Amino acid sequence: MSDQLAPTEPALTGGGASTPPGGRGGLRAFLSDVNRRRTWYADALTTLIAIILAFLVGAVLMIISDPAVISQYAYLFTAPELPLGASWEKVSGAYSALVAGSIGGLRPLAETTAQAAPLICAGLGVALAFRAGLFNIGAQGQAVVGAIVAAWVGFSITGIWYLALLLAIIGGFLAGALWGGIAGFLKARFGAHEVIVTIMLNYIASGLLAWLLTTTAFQRPGRTDPISPIIDWFATMPRIEGTRLHLGFFLAVLAAVGMWWLLDRSTLGFSIRAVGANPHAAATAGISVARTTVLTMMIAGGLGGLAGAQAALAPGAGGTAVPLSAGLVGTVGFDAITVALLGRSKPGGVVFAGLLFGALKAGGLSMQSVAQTPLTLTVVLQALIVLFVAAPALVRTVAPFITLLLRPAGRRGAPA
Template sequence: MSDTTIASAGSGSSGASGTSGAAGGAAGGSGATSGAVPPAPKSNQILRDIMGGSVVISILAVVLALVAGGILIALTDENVQAASGYYFSRPGDTFSAVWTAVSGAYGALFQGSVYNFGAAGFAKGIKPLTDTLTFATPLIAAGLGVGLAFRAGMFNIGGQGQMIIAAACAGWVGFSFPLPYGIHLALAIVAGVIGGAVWGGIVGLLKARTGAHEVIVTIMMNYIAVYLLLFLLRTPGALQAPGSNNPKTPPMLPTAIYPDLLGSSYNLHAGLLVSIAATVFVWWLLSRSSLGFRFRAVGINPNAARVAGINVKRTYIYVMLLSGGLVGLAGVAQVLGTVTSGFSSGIDAGIGFDAITVALLGRSKPWGIFVAGILFGAFKAGGFAMQAGEGIPVDIVLVVQSLIVLFIAAPPLVRAVFRLPTPGVSKKPTTKPPAKSSKQAQTANTAVAK
């Protein structure tokens, strides 16, 4: 056999090897493609969005706050401190004391806010629930006002001042002159709403005309309202009761008082129905009306809203008028429903600032604020029972409320603690590196053969 024949045979075997290598590369590429992990179903993404959404975050923020409150209760309990002194000899006593302290405190909180199992009969057992709803009534109204401003991108920190002015207006109408029952009550409510709306509208007007920041203006107007009320309560002929040296108003006339919903044995009054109606109104305003659409558009991006033809400055005035009027309903509920015997300078009872927490917990959504208001009403009603029954300081409830705000303001922290997914972010399917195409494989094999 000649050298030419051998070279031809070698060339032929190399070509066959290259062909088989190309076929193997193509098969390998097909296998790699078929080995790719298919994308996750859409239901998984929906579940991730729900688990990492605002509703779950709010619920877990409350849970974390209650856990932190339980730790504080255990640390401050005398029995726990005594049992921890001999922890290493009998650790079970310490855990038992912790359980007794925490369960007793939260049990008293529940029985003081929802249902008292030790009461004689169902009628007395549900009284704590009615107290919760009574405390929640002004919180819901004030929270709606603050939440409405939040949706429009404004921070209404002036709930205290708006409540005080509304209470002064409603109270003056309530005790100054007698009128028929329905007319007198309606007029007092309207006077309170107008007072709160005007006090809030001043903030919106200054924001629109001068660009003054609403946080600074509302805080300053809180001081003005407080000292204005003190002046009126010490001025005969204004709000001070005739013949009295105390800074207190006369009692409200019976025709200007909210009627009881469940009888005189309960504190629950018709102001709750007004708060429910206000919740429905704010829901309709934000979800179904063109004015609410403008509020939301300005809250998302005022510059884009201005380009779209929305009068942003006028929107600021409108939203603060409505926000102040809603907060004014809380002041009306305090005067005409809770403190009917006359009120003093502490009529706001911190509700103006608690409304900020309620609005944050409710994510500035009407029905979320409604539920958050009931929850904080339960804290207020049950906190006194917890203090009376278990000797737990009522300040623990304030700590829990503050921790709720802290956790709500830090959603990544809550997600990290409970290992929750971030909504809108899905895990990418893991795939193998892309295989070489048949043409690339054939070129590589030919190069090896050469």
């Protein structure tokens, strides 16, 4: 790849045949590095403020939706400590329960990683497609077919501990890659819009799962309801005893490292970024846009299939995998879109976003049971975070006020 870029370097630096170290080329590289660091800092700050804003709006929603708290506001001007105290007790209690249920110990942390693992994998698939200029709405269908194949391998190959899990994971990845490759091929060969194709493939995958669960190959013997046989214990993800921290989370992190290497250290990754930046210019430079599109969607689909395999093979509360059913995958493919957006299509950002959303899912149950706050508030928080991330102008407008609130009380009067 460096050989391809070498002939263009003199033109970029404005010099002749070469530019001496520390000259204009060195200054240009230094300024470029500074700009990249500033962009990273600005993105991180925008994301942080977006999260703070989402939690502030969530606090307001908690207050106005609780009749007991709202009733205290009748005394706002006569005894303001009553409504303010009730509001603080409601919000602090809910968010304390959220934190305790997500990171307040080994078990909550393990639950957070278990919830985050499939989100990270599917989010990486959506993010990779974004980097190629493609909108992969099909992570849900890719996760479903990945779960189908992984579960089938899991309850078909029994008693072979060194083979069952490996084949189930590979089968899930390949199934998702095939499902994503269909959309990529139709896009590259016939110009079909990947959004429409992947949405339709989501419906097909759901229908395929519903039908398979009525067949003898997937229906549990002695049962008439749509539920699969129990997955063999050897095919489930190994976990730390007594927790839900399992192999799937480490596979998700490994997938993020692999995506980073693919995008930043491989020729295919260069092609993906080039096609995503300008497909016409990439084609003029000799890059096969069609080939890159198909390969990108196959890898993205494979990551979605890996998310489905994790849903099928991850140990449940009792230590065994949850049987394959219509709702096993949940909405992981659709949640992956918000994870990719919050992570700004960067592998590290996707891991952070997946962990954040995993923490919201894990802590939401604790918040519901301890603070009597509806579990759906966590879904609202996720939506608000993405909403604010998608509106950077709004975030920049309110950023000074957030900074003022976070500044120590003794320094709030000091100039910024």
